[in-house]
Amino acid sequence: MAERSIDRAALFLLKKAAREGVETAWDRFEKQQPQCGFGQLGICCRNCNMGPCRIDPFGDGPQEGVCGATADTIAARNLLRMIAAGAAAHSDHGRDIITTVYAAACGEAQGYEIKDEEKLRALASEYGISWEGRSKEEVARELARAVMEEFGMVKGSVQFVKRAPEKRRAVWEKAGVLPRGIDREIVESMHRTHMGVDNDYVNLVLHGVRTSLSDGWGGSMVATEFSDVLFGTPQPVRGKSNLGVLKEDQVNIVLHGHEPTLSEMIALAAKDEELLALAREKGATGINVCGMCCTGNELLMRHGIPVAGNFLQQELAVITGAVEAMVVDIQCIMPALTKVAQCYHTKIISTSPKARFADALHIQFEEHNALEIAKKIVRVAVENFPNRKPSLVQIPEEEVEYVAGFSVEAILKALGGSLDPLLDAIKTGKIKGIVGIVGCNNPKHTHDHGHLNLTRELIKNDVLVVETGCAAIACAKAGLLLPEAAAEAGPGLRAVCESLEIPPVLHMGSCVDISRILVVAAAVANALGVDISDLPVAGAAPEWMSEKAVSIGTYVVGSGIFTVLGTVPPILGSKNLVELLTKGAQEVLGAVFAVEEDPFKAAILILDHLTAKRKALGLD
Amino acid sequence: MELKGGAGVKEVFIDISRCVGCKSCEIACAVAHSESRSLFGAIAEKVPPRKRIFVHAVDSSKVPINCRHCEEARCVAVCPTGAMFRDEQSGTILHDPERCLGCGFCEIACPFGVITRLPERKIVAKCDRCPDRQVPACVEACPTNALLYLTPQDAQKVKRQRVVAQFVAS
Missing domain, CATH: 1.20.1270.30 (Substrate Binding Domain Of Dnak; Chain:A; Domain 2)
Structure with a gap:
């Protein structure tokens, strides 16, 4: 495989991990090679105990399971x-x-x-x-x-x-x-x-x-x-991103997972005078609350709280040796975290009754006394500060500013209260279309490579990009969420961004906030009196890995939006299914899936699609 | 003539106790003998690639079985065209598709049943021990180390060491 990441902070910490003998997802991915062919093709079935059954993909073995399933x-x-x-x-x-x-x-x-x-x-x-x-x-x-x-x-x-x-x-x-x-x-x-x-x-x-x-x-x-x-509904807000947001002289608390509920309270608790005094007593100059993954996105959308990184950086945050507590709720939290944390002083604190981890400290979240629990968690972190091993602390310098907070309401406000300026820009071709880039990281691809290259190719070609989740964090770290990034956009998009003072890539939130993108698509379609499937829009998940991404991809296609997947879904063992999802669905839903692992080729697929849709609408 | 398995020549050995019957070796073998040499490419090829290793079950035991590259290879002896031949340097029994009639005498002669047909090409095919790879694809794909790529000497040595360890322990 090529480089593990294109993020310098990630590469810096991967070297540190190797020196210290700490395994990460990338190492475990290598140990899993080669991965099971039946699994990759989606043709093993464990749904009953007559099985497990497998279909021979090359036709000279069984073509049916015990029950006759093909x-x-x-x-x-x-x-x-x-x-x-x-x-x-x-x-x-x-x-x-x-x-x-x-x-x-x-x-x-x-x-x-x-x-x-x-x-x-x-x-x-x-x-x-x-x-x-x-x-x-x-x-x-x-x-x-x-x-x-x-x-x-x-x-x-x-x-x-x-x-x-x-x-x-x-x-x-x-x-x-x-x-x-x-x-x-x-x-x-x-x-x-x-x-x-x-x-x-x-x-x-x-x-x-x-x-x-x-x-x-x-x-x-x-x-x-x-x-x-x-x-509160997000409004544009500035903040900082990447692992450089961790502070050597402060108590670092990383909030990781997906829900805003407890993390909002922890952000509040970290401002508590008593706890700040305790932090000073322990030798720290303050309490630094950072986000990770979509808990991070929820916090940065509303408060501009620094975001330490995306999915594949969760272990790397611990490997800095500077995190007193990583507080986790639900989803996308690697079970490996507790093992990595044993090599440092970091406490992994689980909080959801639905998501427990071997060797984690469990402090259960209860909403009726949420603030008390939040303070208890912050106290654990503060008291852990003296346990830091200075010889193991190395924080990468990468720290990049972002502007986030583009809820539908915030976008409308930026447009001056109506969709018209956006519609006009699309009609005149200043903006060729709108593409949502979303989803995870996956060690099958060089970390952030798909997100950044697809985003850059599209904005260069005057496509407004809207993002959520780990894709958005990748772009935050690359400076693409700043109004200044308009300089990287094509002349049409650049002019629009400069006049509205918005970035060419709009951060719309966490992965559940892809629903905001649906609302925008519906509003644009309604304003033009057409179906969503008639619009010059597309979706992409260049580095997806989770089942949530499969649901997202399906509802995006189901909503009439052409979607390009950057990692191969486990369905290739059924030619009929592939045919249905990449061709047949067009007739029923007005949209299909495509699979393209190369972000540059994916950009061409998407640009061709936008051109065809513009033509059909009589634009250009 | 030097026997096969001279110093440094490795063969595929089977540790039956470790096989879980996942058939990863079968898929890897077929992919290694496809045009594209990749799973996602192979699945789309017009002529499907064929495996040359077979996992069989007897009661609760699972056994992967492929060509043993016999010293006295009967498939070579019966082949009327010389398509089946011994490559002295690698100690492997190879098969030249250009010379194969598809008569099937090798299938009759093989005591292990590990010669397969390529029906689309009307010829046979068998394990070539992946000559262009460091380690045969089946061995590389095995997640439990049931397939081992060792010299016969080392394969025997591993067993001796295991037995010796047992003696000492008891």
């Missing part, structure tokens, strides 16, 4: 289970947020309040809940109950589906993929993939689309909207 059935069932797991992760995150909204509105969540009343009003009216003569808490309680009901369901289809253009809803109705309830589709996915239920790969994929839509226009959108209600 490669098509097995690969499609496996794909559906990946979608279901991804949708479950996002949607359960959404459930926790709405539960906290309810508790806050009942006065049972210490430290939480309804911060964005304007958003609460807008959401209440969307749900047909009257505001007249009632307190915001009363309204929030009724709204939260109505949203909670969407998980089990009730009334036809998920509420936020109505945000999609009418033409798109018609597509969904015709295909039979309107999501009927957030949990329901996930449960049905598990039912259908049980032995002897759904065996038709087309029918399985259609339900995969429905399940993913219950995530994108359901669980994820709930997570985004109600995080805004609780913690």
